Amino acid sequence: MKISLIMDQYNHPHAGTESQVLKLVRGLTDLGWDVRFAVLRGTDYSRSGHFPVPVEELGVGSLSSPASWWTVYRYARRLQSEGFGLVHVFFNDASVLCPPMMRLAGIRTIISRRDMGFWYSPLYLNALKLTGRWVSAAICNSQAVARITGESENLPADKLHVIYNGYPNLGETPEPPDASASDAVRIGIVANLRPIKRIDDLIRAVGQVAADGGNVQLSVVGGGDSAAYEALARELGIAGRVAFHGSQPEPEHFIRDFDIAVLCSESEGFSNAIIEYMRCGKPVICTRTGGNAEIVSEGENGFLIEVGDVEGLARHIATLTEQPELRRKMGGAGKLKVTRQYSVDTMLAHHVALYERLMAREAWAC
Known part of the structure; x- marks a missing residue:
């Protein structure tokens, strides 16, 4: 199975979204998936070689530049020629650029939403409402995020999927010692x-x-x-x-x-x-x-x-x-x-199930 993940940029593995993406990529590769990973703009970390799969830097600039759209379209054509039929994108610019450009190349796009839309601006909302018609699914990390995403971006309920973040089991957490009356x-x-x-x-x-x-x-x-x-x-x-x-x-x-x-x-x-x-x-x-x-x-x-x-x-x-x-x-x-x-295994299983459903839909449509 093949999946491409695209982000605006990957800053470091301790950030909220980046840490979940890292767990997702590791889990998919462990399951034998062919994972292609790209960023619109590189960072010190994405260039460090520490990510579990190679990171391709697309060099995309402003959304207003035709060159940005052309760059994403060329990448989509390359993915399609290599047998990739599904792209999962993270962050703002990728959510605008990828759905229409990927669809032109015959590739479905999943977007991710992980907050209550504090970054929404009139410009972004107008762009997202326009390009959202080519979104196949939106993965949200809570019911609350799904509600705000559907309302703000005009996405229908059947495209909204809640998959909670996944976390590894810590094992047994040592019990703190019993506090005495003098302990704060x-x-x-x-x-x-x-x-x-x-x-x-x-x-x-x-x-x-x-x-x-x-x-x-x-x-x-x-x-x-x-x-x-x-x-x-x-x-x-x-x-x-x-x-x-x-x-x-x-x-x-x-x-x-x-x-x-x-x-x-x-x-x-x-x-x-x-x-x-x-x-x-x-x-x-x-x-x-x-x-x-x-x-x-x-x-x-x-x-x-x-x-x-x-x-x-x-x-x-x-x-x-x-x-x-x-x-x-x-x-x-x-x-x-x-x-x-909220285990990593549960998060991974839900992603895989959605990916497979969308891939099966694409195969049926072809």
């Missing part, structure tokens, strides 16, 4: 320091819990300028309780030390951070936005709050701080859910 409960968040992540809400909530006598500490793992957040912690009198660790290549090492894991973003498609929390057996408090409510079941593996509800966030932190047995119960339920529903 460790609250943690993995998120880049951007306004959309609303980390200031979490700092304020921790400040409320501490003011009410809670023995808590907060760890923030993520890249960005922490100055404003550090100033807020000082203003609230909790500077000694809050630590900023910056961007980390393996945040799991920090997550293992969390007692309570939080994500209080304004918007999420399908949160890798929440899955990482649950894989490590941590109870989760998160905002009811995007695909979060598809992962976190209220009262079972965590709690859901509305965006900006600092009082609710503080209340749930206090509850979990005071009830270590509830933390263990919720953490265990979350880990079980990830193992059953």
